[in-house]
Amino acid sequence: MNHLNFSGGPGVLPATVLAETQQAIECVPEVGLSILGISHRSDWFAGVVDEAERNIRQLLQLPESHAVLFLQGGATLQFSMIPMLLLRHRRQTADYLRTGYWSAKAIPEARLEGDVRVLWDGEPWGFRRLPRPDELAYSDTAAYLHYVSNETVEGIQFHAIPGLDRVTRVCDMSSDFLSRPFDPERFDLIYAHAQKNIGPAGVTVVILRRDLLHRAPDGLPTLLDYRTHLNAHSIYNTPPVFAIYVVLLVTRWLLNDIGGLDRMDAINRQKAASLYEVIDDSDGFYDGWAAREDRSLMNVVFRLPTADLEAAFLHQATDQGFSGLKGHRSLGGIRASIYNAMTPEAVDSLCRFMWEFADANHSTGEF
Structure with missing residues (x-):
């Protein structure tokens, strides 16, 4: 894979x-x-x-x-x-x-x-x-x-x-x-x-x-x-x-x-908006780290309700082919880095996984 x-x-x-x-x-x-x-x-x-x-x-x-x-x-x-x-x-x-x-x-x-x-x-x-x-x-x-x-x-x-x-x-x-x-x-x-x-x-x-x-x-x-x-x-x-x-x-x-940096910026904004939309619409399941007005277009950092859920999230994400999502050792949590070459299609795939993971854990009563 x-x-x-x-x-x-x-x-x-x-x-x-x-x-x-x-x-x-x-x-x-x-x-x-x-x-x-x-x-x-x-x-x-x-x-x-x-x-x-x-x-x-x-x-x-x-x-x-x-x-x-x-x-x-x-x-x-x-x-x-x-x-x-x-x-x-x-x-x-x-x-x-x-x-x-x-x-x-x-x-x-x-x-x-x-x-x-x-x-x-x-x-x-x-x-x-x-x-x-x-x-x-x-x-x-x-x-x-x-x-x-x-x-x-x-x-x-x-x-x-x-x-x-x-x-x-x-x-x-x-x-x-x-x-x-x-x-x-x-x-x-x-x-x-x-x-x-x-x-x-x-x-x-x-x-x-x-x-x-x-x-x-x-x-x-x-x-x-x-x-x-x-x-x-x-x-x-x-x-x-x-x-x-x-x-x-x-x-x-x-x-x-x-086609230049204006176009690159538009693509990066689209990718970031997709991930932040999942976080904001998750009813608190995903908790964004940064103040909304200061959110990064490059690194989307968030937490889950418990350490066990974060561990499960990372394990399942790795199994599905998403690599490098573990947060920095100084902070923990989850970090999705979406630099220039990360495609919108790849970000959309991560968003779908995040929705599926949130829905599964809502329905099981773990959240």
Whole structure:
């Protein structure tokens, strides 16, 4: 049985991309070698990097004021590289929004480099909601504002851009990058590891305003200096050739098969609406975790009335071919991750299973 991958990550890839990847592992036709054995110094791979960047620029309508880099180390390394660039040796404070599991992870790393203020902390609300505008007292003098656009663990997502445009804005878009359109000029630095919407693990896309690099302090380690990778066109050391190639294939799919980010956003909204409709119409059998106005279009998180029912739900779901629905270890419950490549048909299948499971347990009196 082929299972449907509803995991929080690595996420599902488009079927056409998987087919192209399978072919490339055997042999890239224009090269005559497996993608796993092609030199990162080859002209062919330089062309892969160039096209992947062009595609991202086209999808986002990204201006030349911003550079595109393909780095390693995941989002976790960016937790350190960003404050090294923007906070080290500065008499400023960086503002962070602590809205869930991943944004909380970034804060201790930043504090190794300088002063950090947690501008808002969602822990008292169980990380079930995001801050309202009147709860945020922004500082004009902050070194930068950092936030996570979509918290995968709790299933909450910003649907408006927080912060002051005159203050450097940094965003971790790891789990919703290229899932919807946005204005890239309002961001100074964006980072996104690939294994949700744009490819396999191993590569992290960083988009940064070029003039940020004028603020780089002396003494940065070579590999942790964005200028190193910009000057080397993302091929300073051996990059993850395979992962970057798959990112290229995914960007082609978004452009040519989907038709751009407006269309991708419409598809993602349809999928999320279908799942949230089941939750909302289940008479409390399914309890959505996030506040309705902050619900994620990428990660639908919910609980069942008892731990036994959750265990039964997961067991039966696995038997029927739904994989990866167990909630994050820090939260528990159920999580259906519906990244770009998860098809509406697969989501509809999950919705039918959820209705059948709820009806069966209502009728048996277990709920």
